[in-house]
Amino acid sequence: MDKAALGAFYDRIAKQDMAPLWESLHVLVSQEPATPVAPVHWSYSEAIRPALMESGNLITAEEAERRVLILENPGLKGQGAATNSLYAGMQLLLPGEVAPCHRHTQTALRFVIEGEGAYTSVDGERTPMSPGDMVITPQWTWHDHGNETDRPMVWLDGLDIPMVRFFGSSFAQGGNTAQQPISRPVGDSRARFASNLLPHGWERSRAGSPIFNYRYADTRPALATLARNDTPDPHFGHRMRYIDPTTGGDAMPTMAAAIQLLPQGFETRPTRSTDATIFVVVEGEGESRIGDETFAWQPHDVFVAPSWAWRSHSAKSEAVLFSFSDAGVQRHCGLWRQELANPDKENV
Numbered sequence: 001m002d003k004a005a006l007g008a009f010y011d012r013i014a015k016q017d018m019a020p021l022w023e024s025l026h027v028l029v030s031q032e033p034a035t036p037v038a039p040v041h042w043s044y045s046e047a048i049r050p051a052l053m054e055s056g057n058l059i060t061a062e063e064a065e066r067r068v069l070i071l072e073n074p075g076l077k078g079q080g081a082a083t084n085s086l087y088a089g090m091q092l093l094l095p096g097e098v099a100p101c102h103r104h105t106q107t108a109l110r111f112v113i114e115g116e117g118a119y120t121s122v123d124g125e126r127t128p129m130s131p132g133d134m135v136i137t138p139q140w141t142w143h144d145h146g147n148e149t150d151r152p153m154v155w156l157d158g159l160d161i162p163m164v165r166f167f168g169s170s171f172a173q174g175g176n177t178a179q180q181p182i183s184r185p186v187g188d189s190r191a192r193f194a195s196n197l198l199p200h201g202w203e204r205s206r207a208g209s210p211i212f213n214y215r216y217a218d219t220r221p222a223l224a225t226l227a228r229n230d231t232p233d234p235h236f237g238h239r240m241r242y243i244d245p246t247t248g249g250d251a252m253p254t255m256a257a258a259i260q261l262l263p264q265g266f267e268t269r270p271t272r273s274t275d276a277t278i279f280v281v282v283e284g285e286g287e288s289r290i291g292d293e294t295f296a297w298q299p300h301d302v303f304v305a306p307s308w309a310w311r312s313h314s315a316k317s318e319a320v321l322f323s324f325s326d327a328g329v330q331r332h333c334g335l336w337r338q339e340l341a342n343p344d345k346e347n348v
Contacts, residue, residue, distance in 0.1 A: 037083050037276050037306040038075035039290035044113070044281075044300035052092045052154060061097040062178075068092075068157060071302055080161065082304055083276035085326040086255065087161040090302075092154055093118055093147040101144035101175030107208065107252050108143075108159045110135040111280055111322055112216075113300050115153035120145050122212045124183035129153065132216025132282055134242060134322070136252055138208035140171075142180050156280055156302065158324050160254040189213075193245055209244035209251040216282075223261040223320065235269045235340050237262040237313075249328070256328040262286065262315035270312040270341040275325035277305045284319025288312065310341070 010020060027034070042048055051069055061067050068089040073082050082088040090113070093099060101121075110120060112133045119126050123141045135155075137143040147153050164170050192199050193210045204210075219240075226238040233239065239260035242251040250256045256275070262268070262284070270289075279288070280302050287296045291309040295301075305311040313321065330336035 033308040035307045036075040039293040041295035041303040056094050061099050085163040087159045088278050089157045095150050098178050099145040100178040101180045103142045104172040105139050106159045106164050107139045107254050108137045111156045113154040115151050117149040118147040118153035127213040134214040136212050138206050207253045235271045255324050257324040259322050262319045264318045267314040268312050270310045272310045273338040274307050275327040276307045277323050277325040279303050280322040282320040284317045286315040286319050
């Protein structure tokens with residue numbers, strides 16, 4: 001190999017916007033997932049909430065359009081991302097405020113952290129929001145938020161912003177009014193789609209579930225029933241997925257969401273998978289080991305497990321964890337892979 005001639009060749013082709021694959025093949029096609037995403041933990045009581053409340057004194061919801069603090073992964077500085085494909089942020093809506101109507105091609109979920117009785121409106125239907133609810137806004141649907149209570153409302157926003165940015169397919173549009181007209185009563189979508197029934201003549205008009213509020217008032221009793229009647233899975237405890245009842249698939253086309261109950265004293269066996277995952281602590285206290293990091297958590301804390309990093313959870317008290325990732329997209333593309341430590345069944 002003539003290194004001088006090869007170097008000169010590299011210089012010439014670089015000026016023509018070309019590069020030699022053989023110099024970067026091991027990076028572009030790695031033997032295992034290689035990610036800049038870092039394990040990270042945000043304390044709600046010590047970090048997120050004080051900063052959110054301070055922001056409420058500095059800028060209004062109207063001025064900000066969305067008063068949100070981005071939870072930015074330290075391995076993705078400047079990218080506004082929690083993982084390679086997903087965004088997470090904490091939104092604050094103070095009493096009397098409205099986050100004005102708009103729509104965008106990004107799909108969003110709202111996981112309610114604090115407060116009771118504020119609302120989200122989606123395509124003409126309003127739903128009240130309570131802690132533990134998962135409210136979704138499918139892509140290109142009009143949505144706004146309002147707080148008519150006397151207490152602050154806080155929720156976690158999860159969006160597929162990095163994924164949409166990767167495809168170069170971001171569009172957004174503001175509404176003509178701060179609040180959209182309401183054309184359907186509260187609970188209309190639940191009445192139509194949440195009882196294992198479909199209205200006659202219904203046809204899908206958009207991607208994602210026609211139910212847009214997955215209420216914790218329904219989710220928590222379902223978890224409790226599993227805990228009473230089933231032995232916890234050694235790797236996941238008692239775990240359930242949020243689904244689109246019309247298909248049985250994930251509630252959103254780009255984000256897979258799940259919730260799991262860990263009995264007091266329960267410790268999961270380690271798992272790892274190719275989907276980097278964002279966790280929110282709903283109830284209880286415990287700790288999680290993510291790769292070489294160990295995070296002690298309390299209610300409302302948020303933490304991230306990178307792709308292909310071993311993860312396990314230990315519950316000091318009975319605990320509930322909400323999580324979301326891009327696992328559904330990876331499964332659809334045939335990319336998703338999982339490994340279980342000490343499995344009772346074959347790894348996928």
